[in-house]
Amino acid sequence: MTGDEGSHADxxxxxxxxxxxxxxxxxxxxxxxxIAKFGSLANVLAANVDTLCKFDGLKxxxxxxxxxxxxxxxxCSPEAPSILxxxxxxxxxxxxxxxxxxxxxxxxxxxxxxxxxxRRGTGLFxxxxxxxxxxxxxxxxxxxxxxxxxxxxxxxxxxxxQQTRRRYADxxxxxxxxxxxxxxxxxxxxxKYAGRQELKDVCLYRFCIAEPLMFDVIENLFLPSIGAGRxxxxxxxxxxxxxxxxxxxxxxSAKAIVDALTAGGVASTDHATINFSYRDILLPxxxxxxxxxxxxxxxxxxAQLQSNRAIRLMFWNPARILPSLYELRNQGLISKxxxxxxxxxxxxRWTLDEVVTRLLDEKGRS
Numbered sequence: 001m002t003g004d005e006g007s008h009a010d011x012x013x014x015x016x017x018x019x020x021x022x023x024x025x026x027x028x029x030x031x032x033x034x035i036a037k038f039g040s041l042a043n044v045l046a047a048n049v050d051t052l053c054k055f056d057g058l059k060x061x062x063x064x065x066x067x068x069x070x071x072x073x074x075x076c077s078p079e080a081p082s083i084l085x086x087x088x089x090x091x092x093x094x095x096x097x098x099x100x101x102x103x104x105x106x107x108x109x110x111x112x113x114x115x116x117x118x119r120r121g122t123g124l125f126x127x128x129x130x131x132x133x134x135x136x137x138x139x140x141x142x143x144x145x146x147x148x149x150x151x152x153x154x155x156x157x158x159x160x161x162q163q164t165r166r167r168y169a170d171x172x173x174x175x176x177x178x179x180x181x182x183x184x185x186x187x188x189x190x191x192k193y194a195g196r197q198e199l200k201d202v203c204l205y206r207f208c209i210a211e212p213l214m215f216d217v218i219e220n221l222f223l224p225s226i227g228a229g230r231x232x233x234x235x236x237x238x239x240x241x242x243x244x245x246x247x248x249x250x251x252x253s254a255k256a257i258v259d260a261l262t263a264g265g266v267a268s269t270d271h272a273t274i275n276f277s278y279r280d281i282l283l284p285x286x287x288x289x290x291x292x293x294x295x296x297x298x299x300x301x302x303a304q305l306q307s308n309r310a311i312r313l314m315f316w317n318p319a320r321i322l323p324s325l326y327e328l329r330n331q332g333l334i335s336k337x338x339x340x341x342x343x344x345x346x347x348x349r350w351t352l353d354e355v356v357t358r359l360l361d362e363k364g365r366s
Contacts, residue, residue, distance in 0.1 A: 039318030201285035204264030
């Protein structure tokens with residue numbers, strides 16, 4: 001609470017949290033073990049209860065505190081930015097609940113999700129159409145207006161009914177081009193990586209930004225089950241039914257979520273089970289998503305990247321985030337990685353358009 005920078009490290013925060021559940025015992029070794037095992041504090045909090053209870057020293061009551069903390073973090077987060085902004089304006093002192101404040105370290109600018117108009121209705125969606133988007137986005141010509149994109153999609157979707165083509169064209173245009181116009185970054189990236197997992201990653205990312213329910217489902221259901229590597233389809237339907245008890249489209253929404261995950265290449269399914277696991281990080285899609293989440297060139301706390309919701313939803317192996325960041329530096333896609341006391345930082349130097357341009361021109365990197 002006094003602002004000691006060392007107290008904000010993942011291991012230190014977890015140690016402090018554990019002292020409230022396991023008093024009169026040195027919990028530092030346990031905190032260190034958990035961070036080493038899961039890669040970050042966010043991953044520890046998101047871990048499955050049964051998995052956590054397998055660690056010597058963690059019992060049901062102590063695990064309950066961890067899961068309570070995770071639940072509060074996930075469900076109270078929409079108001080957090082405005083609260084933190086008020087705290088920063090009132091006092092320059094860093095508190096336990098604020099990011100470390102250094103003049104050169106910037107908070108991430110408003111993400112694309114903040115610029116999207118809030119969805120009306122329940123937040124459920126009945127169709128993904130992500131598979132079609134991944135196929136068609138690389139074929140979209142150089143257009144200036146979103147309505148032109150919709151017109152192209154209506155003419156090229158394979159459905160016979162005109163009304164279906166019109167509706168699905170709207171889905172794709174609104175989800176892939178979040179700013180309301182065909183952006184150069186996605187268009188160039190799509191052409192370069194057509195038919196590859198890199199494009200699936202980026203399209204899945206934009207889909208999830210446009211459909212925030214995906215964040216909740218992945219964080220509350222899939223990531224806590226990452227150790228098991230599977231989730232019953234019925235469990236997904238139960239989760240949606242609990243959240244939207246009056247909805248009559250739970251089955252359609254559950255299928256749409258599964259369709260999005262499989263189209264994005266992060267899951268496979270059979271009639272009863274969804275299978276998934278942590279994945280290797282592909283540098284082009286990592287660079288695209290990192291720059292989208294931290295759009296302004298500047299210096300950022302690596303801990304913000306490791307706990308970033310969009311990074312987590314990609315099912316990327318947490319242990320590979322830092323090595324991948326160094327590889328981006330080696331390829332000139334970010335400027336540098338540095339450390340001040342216990343604070344590790346990375347510095348970006350390009351806009352998203354410039355990052356994609358450099359991905360297209362590998363010889364131009366420095």
